[in-house]
Amino acid sequence: MERQVLFFYFGLFSMATSNEFHYSILEEMKLNTIVGNVAKDLGVNNINLKMRKLRIVSHQNRNYFNISAENGNLYVSDRIDREEICGSEKNCFLDLEILAENPVNVYSVKVEIQDINDNSPNFYKDIFNIGISEYALPGVRFALGNARDPDLGINSLQNYNLSPNPNFALVEKSGKEYPELILVQPLDREKEQKYELILTAYDGGKPAKSGTAVVKIVVQDINDNYPVFSQKMYKVNLEENLPIGYVVLHLNASDKDEGSNAEISYSFSHISENAQQVFTIDSQTGAISTIGYLDYETTQMYEMTVEAVDGGGLVTQCSVLIQIVDLNDNAPEITIASLSTPISEDSAPGTLVALINVKDLDSGKYGDVNCYITDTQALKLLPSSNNYYKLITAGLLDREGTSEYNITIIAEDEGSPPMVTEKTVHITVSDVNDNAPIFGKPLYISYIPEHTPAGTSILNIYASDLDENENARVTYSIITSNIDDIPVTSYVSINSMTGVLYAQRSFDYEHLREFQFQVMAKDSGSPPLSSNVTVRICIIDKNDNAPKILYPSPDTEGSPLFEFIPHSAEKGYLVTKVIAVDADSGHNAWLSYHLLQVPDPILFTIGQYTGEIRIGRDLPDTESLRQKLVVLVKDNGVPSLSSTVTLNLVVAETFQQIVPEIKRQPNNSATTSNTTFYLVIAIAFISLVFIVTVLITVIFKCRKTYSPTSFDAFNRNVYPQFTLGCPSEISDTSLPFPFSYDVCVTLDSKQNEIAYLKPVQNVPTDNLIDTEDSAPGTDVINANSSSSSNAQVGSS
Numbered sequence: 001m002e003r004q005v006l007f008f009y010f011g012l013f014s015m016a017t018s019n020e021f022h023y024s025i026l027e028e029m030k031l032n033t034i035v036g037n038v039a040k041d042l043g044v045n046n047i048n049l050k051m052r053k054l055r056i057v058s059h060q061n062r063n064y065f066n067i068s069a070e071n072g073n074l075y076v077s078d079r080i081d082r083e084e085i086c087g088s089e090k091n092c093f094l095d096l097e098i099l100a101e102n103p104v105n106v107y108s109v110k111v112e113i114q115d116i117n118d119n120s121p122n123f124y125k126d127i128f129n130i131g132i133s134e135y136a137l138p139g140v141r142f143a144l145g146n147a148r149d150p151d152l153g154i155n156s157l158q159n160y161n162l163s164p165n166p167n168f169a170l171v172e173k174s175g176k177e178y179p180e181l182i183l184v185q186p187l188d189r190e191k192e193q194k195y196e197l198i199l200t201a202y203d204g205g206k207p208a209k210s211g212t213a214v215v216k217i218v219v220q221d222i223n224d225n226y227p228v229f230s231q232k233m234y235k236v237n238l239e240e241n242l243p244i245g246y247v248v249l250h251l252n253a254s255d256k257d258e259g260s261n262a263e264i265s266y267s268f269s270h271i272s273e274n275a276q277q278v279f280t281i282d283s284q285t286g287a288i289s290t291i292g293y294l295d296y297e298t299t300q301m302y303e304m305t306v307e308a309v310d311g312g313g314l315v316t317q318c319s320v321l322i323q324i325v326d327l328n329d330n331a332p333e334i335t336i337a338s339l340s341t342p343i344s345e346d347s348a349p350g351t352l353v354a355l356i357n358v359k360d361l362d363s364g365k366y367g368d369v370n371c372y373i374t375d376t377q378a379l380k381l382l383p384s385s386n387n388y389y390k391l392i393t394a395g396l397l398d399r400e401g402t403s404e405y406n407i408t409i410i411a412e413d414e415g416s417p418p419m420v421t422e423k424t425v426h427i428t429v430s431d432v433n434d435n436a437p438i439f440g441k442p443l444y445i446s447y448i449p450e451h452t453p454a455g456t457s458i459l460n461i462y463a464s465d466l467d468e469n470e471n472a473r474v475t476y477s478i479i480t481s482n483i484d485d486i487p488v489t490s491y492v493s494i495n496s497m498t499g500v501l502y503a504q505r506s507f508d509y510e511h512l513r514e515f516q517f518q519v520m521a522k523d524s525g526s527p528p529l530s531s532n533v534t535v536r537i538c539i540i541d542k543n544d545n546a547p548k549i550l551y552p553s554p555d556t557e558g559s560p561l562f563e564f565i566p567h568s569a570e571k572g573y574l575v576t577k578v579i580a581v582d583a584d585s586g587h588n589a590w591l592s593y594h595l596l597q598v599p600d601p602i603l604f605t606i607g608q609y610t611g612e613i614r615i616g617r618d619l620p621d622t623e624s625l626r627q628k629l630v631v632l633v634k635d636n637g638v639p640s641l642s643s644t645v646t647l648n649l650v651v652a653e654t655f656q657q658i659v660p661e662i663k664r665q666p667n668n669s670a671t672t673s674n675t676t677f678y679l680v681i682a683i684a685f686i687s688l689v690f691i692v693t694v695l696i697t698v699i700f701k702c703r704k705t706y707s708p709t710s711f712d713a714f715n716r717n718v719y720p721q722f723t724l725g726c727p728s729e730i731s732d733t734s735l736p737f738p739f740s741y742d743v744c745v746t747l748d749s750k751q752n753e754i755a756y757l758k759p760v761q762n763v764p765t766d767n768l769i770d771t772e773d774s775a776p777g778t779d780v781i782n783a784n785s786s787s788s789s790n791a792q793v794g795s796s
Contacts, residue, residue, distance in 0.1 A: 020107070020108040020110065021038070021098075021109045022109075022110050022112070023035050024111070024114060025080070026113075026115075027081060027082040027113050027114065027115060028079070028080065028081065028118050029080060031077065032076060033075060034073045034074070035073075035076065035111065036074050037071070037072055038054060038072050039071065039072020039073075040072065042098075044072065046071070049071075050069065051101075051102050052100045053069075054072060054099070054100050055067060057335070063078065064077060065078075065094075065096060080113060081118075082113045082114075082115050086113065088150065091112070094111045095110055096108070096109040096110075096111060097109070097386065099337055101338060104338055104352060106355075106384075106388055108386065115151050115152040117151055117206070117208075117209060119149055119151050119203075119209070120203070120211045121203055121211040122147055122201075122211045123146075123147045123201065123212075124268070124270045124271070125145060126213055127213065128144055128213055128214070128215045128216065129216050129218070130142050130181065131217075131219075131312055132217055132218070132219055132313070133223055133312070134187050134188065134220070134222070136187060137183070138183050138185055139182065140182070140183045141171060141180040141181065141183075142180060142182075142183075142315070143181075143315050144178060144179045144181055144199060144213075145270065146178035146179060146201075146270065146305075147160075148270060153204075154204035154205065155203055155205045156203055156204070157202075158204040158208075159201075160179045160200065161201075161202065162197055162199055162215075163198040163199075165195065165197055166184065167183065168181055168182065168183065168184060168195070168197060169182050170182070179199070181197075187219050188219075189219040189220075192219070194216065194219070195215075195216070196214060196217070197214070197215040198214060198215070199212065199213045199214075200212045201213075218313070220312060223257055223312020223313065224257070225257040225261070225262075226310070226314040226315070227253040227254065227264050227309070227310050227316040228253060229252075229253045229318040232319065233319040233320070234249055235322075235323065236248055236249050236322045237323045237324075237325050238322055238323070238324055238325060239325045239327055240294045240325065240326060240329060241294060241295075242293075245289055246289060247287050247289045248279065248288045249288045250288075251287070251306055253308035253316060257310060257311075257312065261311045262310060263310060264308050264309065265308070266283050266307070266308055267306070267307055268307075269305045269317055270304060271304040271305070272302070272303075274299060275304055277291075277292045278291065278302070279302065288320065296324045296327070297361040300324050301324065302321075302322040303321050303322075304320050305319055305320075306319075326362055326364065326366060328362055328366040328413065328415030328416070330362045330366075331360075331413075332358055332359065332369045332412070333358070333359050333361070333411075334356060334357075334421055334423040335356070335357040335358075335359070336355075336356055337356065338354060338355040341353070341427045342428040342429060342430040343393070343428075343429060343430065345397040345398060345399040345429045346432045348393075349393050350392050351392060352392055353393060353427060354390075354391040354425060354427075355384075355389075355391075356371070356381075356388065356389045356390075356391060356409060357388050357389075358387050358389060358411045359387050360411075360413050362413065365414045365415070366413055366414065366415045369387070369411050369413050370414070371383075371389055371409065371411045372409075372410055373391070373408065373409050374407065374408040376394075377394060377395065378395065378397060378405060379391055379392065379393060379394055379427075380392060381409070391409075397429050399429040399430070399467075400467070404429060406425075406427075408423070408425075409422065409424070432467075432471070433471040433525025433526065433529060435466040435471075436465070437465045437474045437521035438464055438465070438531065439461070439463045439521065439533040440462050440463070440464070443533070444461055444519075444533060444535045445535075445536045445538060446458050446535070446536070446537050446538065447538050448507060448538070449539075449540045449542055450507050450508055450510075450540065450541060450542050451506050451507070451508070451542060452503055452507060453506060454504055455502055458501050458502065458503050458537070459500070459501040459535065459537075460498070460500050460501070461499040461521075463476070463521035463533075467523065470524045470525065471524065473524040474499075474521050474522070474523055476494050476496050476497075476519060476521055476522075477496060477522070478494050478517060478519055478520075479517065479518040479519070479520050481518070483512075483515045483517075488515070490505070491503070491504055491507075491515065491537075492504055499519075501519075501535070507539045508539075509540070509541040509584075509585070510545070510583050510584075512539060513538070513539050514536060514537060514538045514539060516534055516535060516537065517535055518532045518533065518534055519533055519535055520532050541585045541586060542637075543638065543639070544584070545583035545584045545588075545641070546643050547581070547642065547643045548580060548582070548583070548643065549579070549580045549633055550580060551577070552576070562649075562650055563576045563648065565615070565619070565649055565650065566652070566653065567651060567652065569615055569651075570615065571617055571618055572614055573614060574612055574613075574614055575613045575615065575649060576613050576647065577610070577612045578593055578612075578613065578631050580593075580611065580643065584637065587635075588636065589636075590635060591611075591634070592633075592634060593606050593608055593610070593631060593632070594634070595629060595631060596630040598627070599627055599628070602616050604616055611631075611633070613631075613647070619651055625650070625651035625652075626648065626649070626651075628647070628648055629646070629648075630647075631644065631645050631647065
């Protein structure tokens with residue numbers, strides 16, 4: 001029968017309107033009894049059921065229902081007692097909130113609890129003692145304690161029944177009033193002093209339930225006045241949170257009798273169990289006081305019955321109604337119904353981060369709550385429905401700027417003073433690959449000494465990434481390019497994990513002075529991001545080339561070199577000029593000239609930086625004088641490298657006087673009769689070359705612009721211009737070498753060579769090193785004409 005009634009209620013009340021559902025169920029249903037199918041009422045099929053994650057958000061101490069994750073059925077999960085939940089209220093509802101995710105939504109569910117006959121009528125005490133005077137006349141009534149049945153309607157208390165007795169009968173009033181015992185015929189104390197009757201209370205349930213109490217009657221002497229209360233019902237308003245021992249009400253009943261018949265005692269004739277935990281009454285004074293704490297949120301009203309009994313056993317009752325007044329004694333409650341963390345930093349503005357429920361158990365304005373969060377530009381709080389708030393992103397997030405947020409949610413009611421609750425929500429921001437690697441320098445320059453062994457680490461390149469984990473793991477690679485048609489990877493390699501560059505070969509400054517390429521740093525994100533940086537490798541020169549003497553040529557084999565000095569030469573006369581070059585650069589190519597072997601150190605001097613050999617004093621008065629000089633040319637490197645050349649200087653009045661000297665040389669022991677003829681031809685040829693050289697020199701000096709000659713082409717192929725391309729950081733390579741060499745040679749390469757030095761066009765001179773003597777470049781330029789005018793040849 002109950003099952004049929006249950007399905008009737010389901011069919012009648014199960015519906016969904018404006019996101020609110022109404023179900024009806026009988027109390028005391030078995031656990032796991034199905035109330036209704038929430039998923040079906042929401043229109044959620046079984047495919048989307050798990051994704052929506054339906055669950056009940058309960059704001060009570062107990063959760064009576066649950067939702068099946070398999071089929072969406074709302075079923076009973078705990079014992080439901082309507083009287084425990086709603087007390088004596090006629091309509092009993094349980095308000096539920098169902099939270100659905102993906103997307104987030106909240107649905108209100110109202111479950112009506114229907115009453116069943118699960119409680120028997122119950123008297124507040126098992127024995128009622130009544131004293132009746134033997135002089136009492138038939139028709140006298142005596143009030144008995146009424147029974148209470150917490151059920152409703154037909155299931156509640158309906159009637160009373162008294163065990164049969166010829167002297168007494170029961171007079172019933174309405175179900176809300178107490179029954180009265182009526183005396184049917186006079187009592188004779190001498191015949192019988194006591195009577196014991198059974199009082200039974202019945203409800204209207206099917207089957208009906210009943211409760212009994214014993215009525216003990218003692219026949220007494222006459223007591224014809226009842227105690228009288230000043231009013232039938234007392235109403236009191238009490239603020240909650242009153243201290244224990246507070247006197248709520250002082251009852252005072254009067255009795256017109258005298259003596260013991262006027263002595264009145266007070267007691268509760270009917271009081272609920274929860275009221276017994278809060279109130280007590282003084283039996284002598286009638287004062288009702290508190291023995292527990294009042295809480296509006298637990299019980300808003302107490303109703304009890306107080307009886308006054310005089311010394312003769314006459315009883316009078318009154319009702320006491322105590323209404324609890326709400327105070328602002330409950331702080332707002334903050335519940336995080338849903339929280340999404342971590343949240344991706346590329347989330348669009350307005351992304352839901354958390355769903356927050358705010359509730360205050362107080363009533364009226366004390367229960368009105370204002371909710372806000374601490375100042376933050378990244379997140380904002382928006383009100384939703386049913387005391388819910390949405391915490392959403394206010395703009396774009398940047399994990400590299402702020403990786404986590406501690407959002408303090410503040411709920412404040414409108415009491416005076418207001419009560420405030422704070423709750424902190426920790427939200428982390430997850431990383432996306434939105435930052436490319438960043439190099440520590442815009443340009444990497446490395447200086448490597450030439451002849452560095454292959455495999456040497458030459459530079460450490462580092463790039464950082466503001467992202468984290470895999471998005472910040474950087475790998476390095478060289479962007480493929482060619483240097484003189486050779487892949488750059490043939491010159492250098494890079495460790496992909498550490499960014500360390502290694503030399504793949506030994507570099508030679510004279511062949512390769514600098515090169516540059518690009519290195520790419522790429523992270524491991526998806527998709528990966530990368531950055532490029534330019535790397536310049538500058539080769540540092542070492543002093544690995546000895547000076548090369550261009551003039552006089554040191555390659556003359558078997559033919560000593562002679563320089564003619566006329567007797568008329570005076571002090572300062574330019575005898576000849578030693579010209580040398582060095583394939584190195586900077587200080588390593590800075591040459592100095594020294595007389596290594598000279599018979600008379602005073603007779604000849606040499607310019608330390610020019611290489612000019614001049615007469616140091618007047619020549620001795622002799623017909624012929626022969627001097628052998630050894631000139632040392634050394635560079636400025638550490639250690640210094642050097643070369644030597646030997647000169648034979650002959651002082652004579654005429655050129656013919658040196659011929660015997662030449663003949664006396666060991667190399668000319670096998671002279672022929674044609675020596676003089678060849679010598680004349682040589683002198684004529686040398687004179688011709690001298691004249692041509694002088695003419696060319698004059699032409700070059702008169703020209704405003706420089707035009708290349710065949711000598712220049714030879715010079716560029718053999719001795720290139722020396723200029724520095726990389727910023728110099730090493731002291732021994734900081735001196736630029738801004739000179740190119742034009743070499744003029746005789747027809748016989750084994751004969752003397754005459755070299756002329758000319759400054760490179762448009763070469764900055766601010767890096768030249770000054771010395772105490774005149775600058776080498778200037779002396780060399782000024783020496784061009786003088787050296788060519790004194791050029792001599794050796795015998796072949």
